[in-house]
Amino acid sequence: MxxxxxxxxxxxxxxxxxxxxxxxxxxxxxxxxxxxxxxxxxxxxxxxxxxxxxxxxxxxxxxxxxxxxxxxxxxxxxxxxxxxxxxxxxxxxxxxxxxxxxxxxxxxxxxxxxxxxxxxxxxxxxxxxxDDGLPSDLIAHLAARRVEPVTDLVIALDLARSGATPSRGTLRSALANIDTFTGGGLTYRDGDWLPDAAARSTSVAFPGDPEPVPAARFPLPGVVTVPRHVRARHVEGVVRTELVAAFSTVTPEIVDGVPDGPSEENRRAGRWTIIADATGHDGRSARGVVSGPDTYGSxxxxxxxxxxxxxxxxxxxxxxxxxxxxxATGFLDFLTEHGATWTVEVVPAGG
Ligand SMILES: NC(=O)c1ccc[n+]([C@@H]2O[C@H](COP(=O)([O-])OP(=O)(O)OC[C@H]3O[C@@H](n4cnc5c(N)ncnc54)[C@H](OP(=O)(O)O)[C@@H]3O)[C@@H](O)[C@H]2O)c1
The missing domain is CATH 3.40.50.720 (NAD(P)-binding Rossmann-like Domain)
Known part of the structure; x- marks a missing residue:
């Protein structure tokens, strides 16, 4: 090969x-x-x-x-x-x-x-x-499958425990798409992708946080990929509001001034977490969580x-x-050999 x-x-x-x-x-x-x-x-x-x-x-x-x-x-x-x-x-x-x-x-x-x-x-x-696009698509698939057909699917990315800094290339790419990063990007609704839909989720309960935190729409890849294999009426991507604020301050001077990427020690210490909350037509919901170390290494x-x-x-x-x-299961299991963890749990209607 x-x-x-x-x-x-x-x-x-x-x-x-x-x-x-x-x-x-x-x-x-x-x-x-x-x-x-x-x-x-x-x-x-x-x-x-x-x-x-x-x-x-x-x-x-x-x-x-x-x-x-x-x-x-x-x-x-x-x-x-x-x-x-x-x-x-x-x-x-x-x-x-x-x-x-x-x-x-x-x-x-x-x-x-x-x-x-x-x-x-x-x-x-x-x-x-x-580390975002593939695990979020797979975990959303597995969570949604438990409660399909789905009314709402929310994908949330959490880098707050990361501690790792973004690479220059990540910042440059954010800058090249700054309107999308600050405006929230696309939302999927009833068969179409809309650029300016209002967020349905304004807070998210990330695992390990004592209570839900304020969240804002963010152009996550899963919004584009998940509706291709999940029957859902509404799919949106969110992150903590601080992350949107951080991206909105990126300038060419900042991009030019940062090192090409985090040191090996810094990136290995980081952690990414993605949750996928799927709500079924029957009121049941399923939460998928996948988390792993080292954004760039993963x-x-x-x-x-x-x-x-x-x-x-x-x-x-x-x-x-x-x-x-x-x-999906096979690939996520493969990632556990590289430090990732993943779960899918169903919450009964009214639970
Ligand atoms: N979770 C995520 O979303 C995630 C995670 C990791 C990486 N990424 C993405 O991966 C990309 C790379 O990141 P990085 O940190 O590795 O960036 P980087 O260090 O700046 O490397 C970029 C590479 O792309 C080449 N390149 C850039 N523009 C080009 C063009 N117009 N034509 C040909 N080659 C070009 C550069 O070549 P030269 O040296 O010749 O300029 C360099 O080899 C970014 O878009 C980043 O957002 C995303």
Whole structure:
């Protein structure tokens, strides 16, 4: 098996290359600077890996960069603007494709644009496989399945116990999508995605908090992916209000002034938690909770395993949400081997 990593010299790209090396998977480092790719390969001891240079505007070079590979993991963000060229090139080269994008509008665009191209090429495209997008989609699937059909599904991301700082690339991507991050992004309602819907949840009870905390809408990937496999009337994403406030103060000067990412110690100490609260038509509700360590390290583990499963196990050709491409229980159980925990509990009507 050979996997290409586009944006391989970035902060998360390097973690992905290191994870591929740890798993003994042949790797091609791809990106726009051969010099930076070679330096990155040396830094993560991936000396045997090949480096291939290609910018997103050079269609021929990009296609050549993916030649002979089974899958592409795209780590080059901001994805808005550059991501689609990489998806198109991967499909053209006959490679399965995953990326680590957290940009909600980009994820929707990939689903809206590439379904038939990918299906015709016989490859599977699963965008948004990071520490948020994949676990939230899988846990929401499992919680909703217990009470379907669902009236309301609320996905909430909590990084408050993280302590870890965001990477420069994360902040740059937030800045590239600042309206979406400060405005709350899309809400799914009755078969459509709406940009300006008022939040139904204004507080969330996160596990471990003594009482519910104020929450605000946030452009979580699950809002775009979950309605593709869960029968729900309303799906929204929320976070603690402080996180929205933190993103709304990001400026180009702040982005340029931060280090490329948290130190290894800082990122390993962090923790992410996602809850999915599904309410059924019959009044019963189900809560799924998934939590794990190390935002960027988990993203590398998730991205590599997502690509590997597409190559080894296969999935329907086309553009899929994580829960359509993978067995939700099996993948979450795999993540427990990397420090994650997950539960789904049903609360009876009136309970
Ligand atoms: N939970 C989440 O949502 C989550 C978790 C982890 C990562 N992510 C996302 O992953 C992305 C990467 O983050 P990071 O911290 O690794 O960023 P980073 O260190 O800035 O790395 C970005 C990489 O993308 C490449 N790149 C950027 N723009 C490009 C373009 N127009 N054409 C070709 N290559 C381009 C860069 O190449 P050069 O060196 O040539 O500039 C670099 O290799 C971000 O979008 C981040 O939000 C999301």
């Amino acid at each position: 050979k996997i290409a990593v586009y944006g391989a010299n970035g902060y998360t790209g390097r973690l992905v290359v290191a994870e591929l090396a740890r798993r003994g998977i042949d790797t091609v480092l791809a990106g726009r600077s051969l010099e930076r790719l070679r330096k990155a390969a040396a830094e993560v001891d991936a000396h045997r890996a090949e480096a291939r240079a290609a910018g997103v505007e050079d269609t021929t070079a990009l296609a050549r960069a993916f030649e002979g590979c089974d899958a592409v993991i795209n780590c080059a963000g901001p994805f808005r603007g550059s991501g689609e060229a990489v998806v198109r090139a991967a499909i053209g080269a006959g490679c399965h494709y995953v990326d680590i994008a957290g940009e909600q509008l980009y994820l929707k665009r990939v689903h809206d644009t590439f379904a038939s191209e990918a299906a015709n090429a016989g490859v599977t495209v699963v965008p948004g496989v990071n 993203t590398a583990v998730i991205a590599v395993e997502s690509a590997r499963r597409l190559v080894v196990d296969g999935a329907e050709p086309g553009v899929l949400a994580p829960a359509q491409a993978y067995d």
